[in-house]
Amino acid sequence: MKRLWMGVKRRIKGAGELLAKIWAHKQGKVGLIMVSLLVLVAIFAPYIAPYDPYDVSQRTTKGLPPSREHLLGTTINTGQDIFSMLVYGTRVSLLVGVTSGVCIAFVGSLLGVAAGYLGGAVDNLIMRIVDIMLVIPTLPLVIVLTNVLGRDFWIIILIFVALGWTGLARTIRSLVLVLKNTNYVKAAELAGASRWQIMTRHILPGTSHLVIMSTALSSAGIMVAEAGLSFLGLGDPTAISWGKMLAEAQSGGALLFGAWWWILAPGLGIFLAVFGFMRLGLVLEEIANPRMKRTSSVYKLFRSLDSSYIEEVFRSMDDYTKIGVPEATYGGGQSHGTGFEA
Amino acid sequence: MGEGRVMEQVLKLRNLKVVFPTDYGLIRAVEGVDLDIYHRECVALVGESGSGKSVTSQAVMRLLDSPPALIRVDTLEFAGQDLTQLTEQQMQEIRGKEMAMIFQDAMTSLNPVMTVGKQIDEVYRRHYGDSKQAAREKTVKNLELIGIPEPKERANAFPHQLSGGMRQRVLLAMAFACMPKLIIADEPTTALDVTIQAQVLKTLRGMQRGCGTSLLLVTHDLSVVASTADRVYVMYAGKIVEKAPVKDLFTAPHHPYTVGLMAAVPKLSDEKKKFTQIPGTVPSPIDKPSGCYFHPRCTYATERCRREMPRLTPMGPDREVRCFHPLSVGRNGHD
Numbered sequence: 001m002k003r004l005w006m007g008v009k010r011r012i013k014g015a016g017e018l019l020a021k022i023w024a025h026k027q028g029k030v031g032l033i034m035v036s037l038l039v040l041v042a043i044f045a046p047y048i049a050p051y052d053p054y055d056v057s058q059r060t061t062k063g064l065p066p067s068r069e070h071l072l073g074t075t076i077n078t079g080q081d082i083f084s085m086l087v088y089g090t091r092v093s094l095l096v097g098v099t100s101g102v103c104i105a106f107v108g109s110l111l112g113v114a115a116g117y118l119g120g121a122v123d124n125l126i127m128r129i130v131d132i133m134l135v136i137p138t139l140p141l142v143i144v145l146t147n148v149l150g151r152d153f154w155i156i157i158l159i160f161v162a163l164g165w166t167g168l169a170r171t172i173r174s175l176v177l178v179l180k181n182t183n184y185v186k187a188a189e190l191a192g193a194s195r196w197q198i199m200t201r202h203i204l205p206g207t208s209h210l211v212i213m214s215t216a217l218s219s220a221g222i223m224v225a226e227a228g229l230s231f232l233g234l235g236d237p238t239a240i241s242w243g244k245m246l247a248e249a250q251s252g253g254a255l256l257f258g259a260w261w262w263i264l265a266p267g268l269g270i271f272l273a274v275f276g277f278m279r280l281g282l283v284l285e286e287i288a289n290p291r292m293k294r295t296s297s298v299y300k301l302f303r304s305l306d307s308s309y310i311e312e313v314f315r316s317m318d319d320y321t322k323i324g325v326p327e328a329t330y331g332g333g334q335s336h337g338t339g340f341e342a
Numbered sequence: 343m344g345e346g347r348v349m350e351q352v353l354k355l356r357n358l359k360v361v362f363p364t365d366y367g368l369i370r371a372v373e374g375v376d377l378d379i380y381h382r383e384c385v386a387l388v389g390e391s392g393s394g395k396s397v398t399s400q401a402v403m404r405l406l407d408s409p410p411a412l413i414r415v416d417t418l419e420f421a422g423q424d425l426t427q428l429t430e431q432q433m434q435e436i437r438g439k440e441m442a443m444i445f446q447d448a449m450t451s452l453n454p455v456m457t458v459g460k461q462i463d464e465v466y467r468r469h470y471g472d473s474k475q476a477a478r479e480k481t482v483k484n485l486e487l488i489g490i491p492e493p494k495e496r497a498n499a500f501p502h503q504l505s506g507g508m509r510q511r512v513l514l515a516m517a518f519a520c521m522p523k524l525i526i527a528d529e530p531t532t533a534l535d536v537t538i539q540a541q542v543l544k545t546l547r548g549m550q551r552g553c554g555t556s557l558l559l560v561t562h563d564l565s566v567v568a569s570t571a572d573r574v575y576v577m578y579a580g581k582i583v584e585k586a587p588v589k590d591l592f593t594a595p596h597h598p599y600t601v602g603l604m605a606a607v608p609k610l611s612d613e614k615k616k617f618t619q620i621p622g623t624v625p626s627p628i629d630k631p632s633g634c635y636f637h638p639r640c641t642y643a644t645e646r647c648r649r650e651m652p653r654l655t656p657m658g659p660d661r662e663v664r665c666f667h668p669l670s671v672g673r674n675g676h677d
Contacts, residue, residue, distance in 0.1 A: 298410050299409060301364070301365065301409075302363065302409045305363055310361070310412060313361060313370070314359050314361070314414050317359050317370070317374045317580075318357070319651070319653040
């Protein structure tokens with residue numbers, strides 16, 4: 001029990017250090033603020049949203065532009081509060097995006113490492129599956145699958161994961177093929193480490209920068225894809241998502257009536273989420289892969305230098321006898337003195 | 343070193359200082375180094391890891407980027423040309439053509455997906471504008487000169503198809519391609535085993551004499567120095583501590599550090615079971631000791647050594663030493 005608590009404490013400390021590292025980047029700061037804002041909004045949606053976003057019975061509030069009562073206005077056909085819809089839509093978009101992203105990272109890295117390290121039949125099997133998946137056009141397949149399996153929220157996530165892991169597995173596999181031949185992996189093999197140990201302890205951490213990057217990127221990508229799917233009317237019909245808001249704005253005639261707030265709000269939501277995740281992904285990749293040199297930090301260090309201190313350091317390096325003594329004399333005046341010293 | 347007197351000076355470096363600002367403090371890599379290299383001369387720059395010898399050689403080539411490096415130099419003249427005034431483009435004309443570099447690791451210095459012949463061809467095509475055929479002819483001749491059997495066939499080989507010694511020879515061929523005035527060899531034989539090392543050094547020395555180039559040999563291996571160099575600079579913690587013709591240095595080393603280095607070379611005739619070593623370690627480049635940088639490891643250190651840094655003092659013909667208490671002085675200069 002005590003050991004467990006120690007482990008938890010260490011994890012918390014590690015997480016704190018990671019956050020501090022992210023915070024040290026300008027981009028990381030932006031990403032962290034955006035993403036945590038979204039997460040908070042998603043968690044506390046019922047407390048933040050001023051109205052019931054599902055309430056379509058408000059006949060009196062149809063098509064209002066942004067005002068103090070309705071921060072982002074209302075819809076034209078049903079009179080729903082757009083700000084409340086946006087807040088609730090965060091839940092769906094974030095959940096679909098992050099869950100799929102994490103699942104893709106998990107499945108992709110696992111299969112990628114297995115294919116790369118185990119090789120042979122396993123490699124062949126996994127890679128042929130990848131090949132087949134990669135040549136199937138995604139969107140038609142998604143349309144077919146949603147129609148067959150239903151448009152439940154979790155089914156949509158499942159479809160995204162099933163189609164999304166292939167690219168990552170491919171990339172990870174080629175990295176593993178390189179790592180497999182490094183001396184430390186060979187040393188682990190010689191020391192009698194099991195395959196599982198080598199894969200999880202020695203190879204997987206080496207691919208972490210790729211995995212982290214891909215998680216962030218695919219999360220962002222899937223948020224966009226989900227919006228696209230909902231826009232086409234293939235999303236979960238019972239949940240409010242940003243894509244569905246856009247679809248309703250389209251069918252409800254937002255453009256026709258000039259209700260710009262109806263289109264702008266979900267668009268902005270998608271933009272912010274994707275942008276935030278991208279920033280966070282970039283910074284996390286840099287942290288996971290220290291070899292990616294941050295030239296910006298070197299320039300920052302250079303700007304912070306005190307030039308008089310540097311000059312003082314340079315001066316301190318002089319041989320004291322050299323100061324004020326003409327060059328010709330300190331060489332001792334023997335040999336090699338051809339031409340240049342005279 | 344009689345010929346040096348009448349020969350032109352190829353490299354003149356005065357007061358080179360390089361520091362690297364880091365998050366942990368200033369790294370004082372090079373602290374006021376002077377170097378002279380004359381025509382057809384082989385000069386060795388000797389020192390431990392972290393003594394600043396590689397940084398010095400890279401600064402001479404102007405290969406150090408700023409940032410991360412902060413560089414000050416009073417004079418950097420190459421064949422009468424002031425290198426500090428040249429643009430990066432002019433510098434690129436000089437690199438490879440008049441000044442070439444040989445790196446330690448032949449495997450990583452060569453492009454693994456290009457045949458070695460093609461990589462040498464590039465030098466001719468870049469600097470002389472040769473046609474493919476003309477460049478290849480020169481390449482084959484060059485490879486033959488450097489002692490590679492069946493040069494025509496070898497030119498079509500990829501780096502991984504050659505042995506370590508052959509790869510190093512290919513690098514030599516590349517460096518000598520344009521008959522440069524100066525070649526900087528940064529630990530050229532460290533990655534090779536001793537027998538191959540001797541062959542490569544012999545080739546290097548032979549080519550250098552034959553082509554009339556000067557050589558700056560950066561190394562930590564005293565046996566390499568003894569067999570190849572004409573003059574030696576010994577570096578410690580960013581400063582030159584001793585400068586001498588190779589014969590004088592080995593017969594009568596003046597600086598306690600040089601003496602320690604030589605004592606550390608294991609000899610076949612030694613009766614002792616244990617290796618001699620210099621006590622302590624190289625000082626951290628961020629936090630160097632007061633006074634003489636060597637004093638914490640020096641058995642002869644006095645109060646004065648702890649307080650002030652000795653200057654580089656002339657000690658007879660063509661010799662300088664940075665020490666208040668130079669050793670074996672009486673025997674110097676008689677040979």
